[in-house]
Amino acid sequence: MTAYTATVTVRLKHGVLDPEAETTKQALERLGFELDSLRSADRFEIDLEADSSGAARERADEMAERLLANPTIHDYDVEVDER
Amino acid sequence: MTAYTATVTVRLKHGVLDPEAETTKQALERLGFELDSLRSADRFEIDLEADSSGAARERADEMAERLLANPTIHDYDVEVDER
Numbered sequence: 001m002t003a004y005t006a007t008v009t010v011r012l013k014h015g016v017l018d019p020e021a022e023t024t025k026q027a028l029e030r031l032g033f034e035l036d037s038l039r040s041a042d043r044f045e046i047d048l049e050a051d052s053s054g055a056a057r058e059r060a061d062e063m064a065e066r067l068l069a070n071p072t073i074h075d076y077d078v079e080v081d082e083r
Numbered sequence: 084m085t086a087y088t089a090t091v092t093v094r095l096k097h098g099v100l101d102p103e104a105e106t107t108k109q110a111l112e113r114l115g116f117e118l119d120s121l122r123s124a125d126r127f128e129i130d131l132e133a134d135s136s137g138a139a140r141e142r143a144d145e146m147a148e149r150l151l152a153n154p155t156i157h158d159y160d161v162e163v164d165e166r
Contacts, residue, residue: 001120009126021127021164024127024150024151027150028146028150031150033142033145033146034112034131034132034142034148035129035130035131036086036132037129037130038127038129038130039126039128040125040126040127040128040129041091041125041126041127041128042123042124042125042126043121043123043124043125043126044104044107044121044122044123044124045121045122045124046118046120046121047118047119047120047121048117048118049117049119049132050118059116059117061115063111063116063118066114067107067110067114068107074125
Protein backbone atom coordinates (compact mmCIF):
# COMPACT_ATOMS: atom_id res chain seq x y z
CA MET A 1 0.00 0.00 0.00
CA THR A 2 1.26 3.47 -0.84
CA ALA A 3 0.12 6.76 0.70
CA TYR A 4 -1.53 9.16 -1.74
CA THR A 5 -3.23 12.52 -1.55
CA ALA A 6 -6.20 12.86 -3.90
CA THR A 7 -7.37 16.40 -4.59
CA VAL A 8 -10.98 16.68 -5.71
CA THR A 9 -12.04 20.07 -7.10
CA VAL A 10 -15.80 20.57 -7.33
CA ARG A 11 -17.11 23.50 -9.36
CA LEU A 12 -20.54 24.57 -10.57
CA LYS A 13 -21.37 23.61 -14.14
CA HIS A 14 -21.28 26.36 -16.70
CA GLY A 15 -24.61 28.17 -16.65
CA VAL A 16 -25.48 27.39 -13.03
CA LEU A 17 -25.95 30.64 -11.10
CA ASP A 18 -23.37 31.27 -8.37
CA PRO A 19 -24.66 34.07 -6.10
CA GLU A 20 -21.80 33.62 -3.61
CA ALA A 21 -19.22 34.25 -6.34
CA GLU A 22 -21.21 37.23 -7.63
CA THR A 23 -21.29 38.75 -4.13
CA THR A 24 -17.56 38.17 -3.69
CA LYS A 25 -16.87 39.82 -7.06
CA GLN A 26 -18.94 42.85 -6.12
CA ALA A 27 -17.23 43.14 -2.74
CA LEU A 28 -13.82 43.10 -4.46
CA GLU A 29 -14.99 45.79 -6.86
CA ARG A 30 -16.21 47.93 -3.99
CA LEU A 31 -12.70 47.67 -2.55
CA GLY A 32 -11.39 49.10 -5.83
CA PHE A 33 -10.14 45.91 -7.53
CA GLU A 34 -10.64 45.41 -11.27
CA LEU A 35 -11.60 41.92 -12.40
CA ASP A 36 -13.53 40.40 -15.30
CA SER A 37 -15.14 37.48 -13.48
CA LEU A 38 -14.80 35.22 -10.48
CA ARG A 39 -15.74 31.58 -10.01
CA SER A 40 -15.67 29.72 -6.73
CA ALA A 41 -14.99 26.04 -6.20
CA ASP A 42 -14.62 23.59 -3.35
CA ARG A 43 -11.46 21.63 -2.96
CA PHE A 44 -11.08 18.46 -0.92
CA GLU A 45 -7.63 17.07 -0.13
CA ILE A 46 -8.01 13.42 0.81
CA ASP A 47 -5.18 11.36 2.28
CA LEU A 48 -5.64 7.68 1.56
CA GLU A 49 -3.70 4.47 1.07
CA ALA A 50 -4.05 2.40 -2.06
CA ASP A 51 -2.19 -0.21 -4.11
CA SER A 52 -1.59 2.13 -7.03
CA SER A 53 -2.22 5.67 -8.11
CA GLY A 54 -4.94 4.34 -10.44
CA ALA A 55 -6.73 2.69 -7.50
CA ALA A 56 -6.45 5.91 -5.46
CA ARG A 57 -7.93 7.92 -8.33
CA GLU A 58 -10.77 5.44 -8.76
CA ARG A 59 -11.68 5.65 -5.07
CA ALA A 60 -11.54 9.47 -5.06
CA ASP A 61 -13.67 9.50 -8.20
CA GLU A 62 -16.30 7.36 -6.50
CA MET A 63 -16.23 9.64 -3.41
CA ALA A 64 -16.92 12.59 -5.70
CA GLU A 65 -19.77 10.79 -7.47
CA ARG A 66 -21.42 9.59 -4.29
CA LEU A 67 -20.93 12.49 -1.87
CA LEU A 68 -18.66 15.40 -2.71
CA ALA A 69 -20.31 16.55 -5.93
CA ASN A 70 -23.90 16.77 -7.09
CA PRO A 71 -23.79 15.60 -10.72
CA THR A 72 -26.85 17.68 -11.61
CA ILE A 73 -25.07 20.98 -10.97
CA HIS A 74 -21.38 20.17 -10.46
CA ASP A 75 -18.36 19.18 -12.51
CA TYR A 76 -15.34 17.81 -10.70
CA ASP A 77 -11.79 16.76 -11.38
CA VAL A 78 -9.42 14.53 -9.44
CA GLU A 79 -5.63 14.80 -9.12
CA VAL A 80 -3.57 12.16 -7.34
CA ASP A 81 -0.05 12.63 -5.90
CA GLU A 82 2.11 10.37 -3.80
CA ARG A 83 2.64 11.83 -0.37
CA MET B 84 -2.83 44.33 -21.12
CA THR B 85 -2.92 40.54 -21.10
CA ALA B 86 -5.75 38.35 -19.83
CA TYR B 87 -4.85 36.14 -16.86
CA THR B 88 -6.63 33.73 -14.57
CA ALA B 89 -5.45 33.89 -10.97
CA THR B 90 -6.37 30.92 -8.80
CA VAL B 91 -6.43 31.64 -5.08
CA THR B 92 -6.64 28.60 -2.78
CA VAL B 93 -7.61 29.40 0.80
CA ARG B 94 -7.16 26.71 3.44
CA LEU B 95 -7.37 26.63 7.21
CA LYS B 96 -4.05 26.90 9.02
CA HIS B 97 -2.69 23.74 10.55
CA GLY B 98 -4.28 23.28 13.97
CA VAL B 99 -7.48 25.19 13.24
CA LEU B 100 -10.47 22.89 13.74
CA ASP B 101 -12.44 22.11 10.60
CA PRO B 102 -15.79 20.57 11.63
CA GLU B 103 -17.09 20.58 8.04
CA ALA B 104 -14.16 18.45 6.86
CA GLU B 105 -14.58 16.14 9.86
CA THR B 106 -18.28 15.65 9.04
CA THR B 107 -17.47 14.98 5.37
CA LYS B 108 -14.84 12.42 6.39
CA GLN B 109 -17.32 10.62 8.67
CA ALA B 110 -19.98 10.61 5.96
CA LEU B 111 -17.50 9.03 3.52
CA GLU B 112 -16.59 6.41 6.12
CA ARG B 113 -20.27 5.61 6.68
CA LEU B 114 -20.50 4.99 2.92
CA GLY B 115 -17.69 2.44 3.31
CA PHE B 116 -14.73 4.45 2.02
CA GLU B 117 -11.34 4.16 3.70
CA LEU B 118 -9.37 7.38 4.12
CA ASP B 119 -6.74 8.71 6.53
CA SER B 120 -7.79 12.35 6.61
CA LEU B 121 -9.63 15.02 4.65
CA ARG B 122 -9.02 18.76 4.43
CA SER B 123 -11.31 21.22 2.72
CA ALA B 124 -10.32 24.45 1.02
CA ASP B 125 -11.94 27.24 -0.96
CA ARG B 126 -10.74 27.99 -4.43
CA PHE B 127 -11.38 31.26 -6.29
CA GLU B 128 -10.67 31.50 -10.02
CA ILE B 129 -10.37 35.17 -10.91
CA ASP B 130 -10.20 36.42 -14.51
CA LEU B 131 -8.41 39.73 -14.73
CA GLU B 132 -6.32 41.84 -17.09
CA ALA B 133 -2.89 43.06 -16.14
CA ASP B 134 0.37 44.29 -17.70
CA SER B 135 2.33 41.24 -16.61
CA SER B 136 1.91 37.98 -14.78
CA GLY B 137 3.73 39.57 -11.82
CA ALA B 138 1.18 42.40 -11.68
CA ALA B 139 -1.69 39.89 -11.88
CA ARG B 140 -0.19 37.89 -9.01
CA GLU B 141 0.28 41.01 -6.92
CA ARG B 142 -3.36 42.03 -7.40
CA ALA B 143 -4.67 38.53 -6.59
CA ASP B 144 -2.42 38.49 -3.52
CA GLU B 145 -3.92 41.75 -2.31
CA MET B 146 -7.46 40.40 -2.93
CA ALA B 147 -6.61 37.42 -0.74
CA GLU B 148 -5.16 39.62 2.01
CA ARG B 149 -8.06 42.06 2.03
CA LEU B 150 -11.09 39.84 1.43
CA LEU B 151 -10.73 36.21 0.41
CA ALA B 152 -8.69 34.94 3.35
CA ASN B 153 -8.71 35.72 7.05
CA PRO B 154 -5.00 35.84 7.99
CA THR B 155 -5.75 34.80 11.57
CA ILE B 156 -6.99 31.37 10.56
CA HIS B 157 -6.18 30.92 6.85
CA ASP B 158 -3.18 30.27 4.64
CA TYR B 159 -3.52 30.92 0.95
CA ASP B 160 -1.58 30.46 -2.26
CA VAL B 161 -1.91 32.13 -5.64
CA GLU B 162 -1.29 30.65 -9.10
CA VAL B 163 -1.40 32.77 -12.24
CA ASP B 164 -1.92 31.49 -15.82
CA GLU B 165 -2.45 33.30 -19.08
CA ARG B 166 -5.89 32.63 -20.46
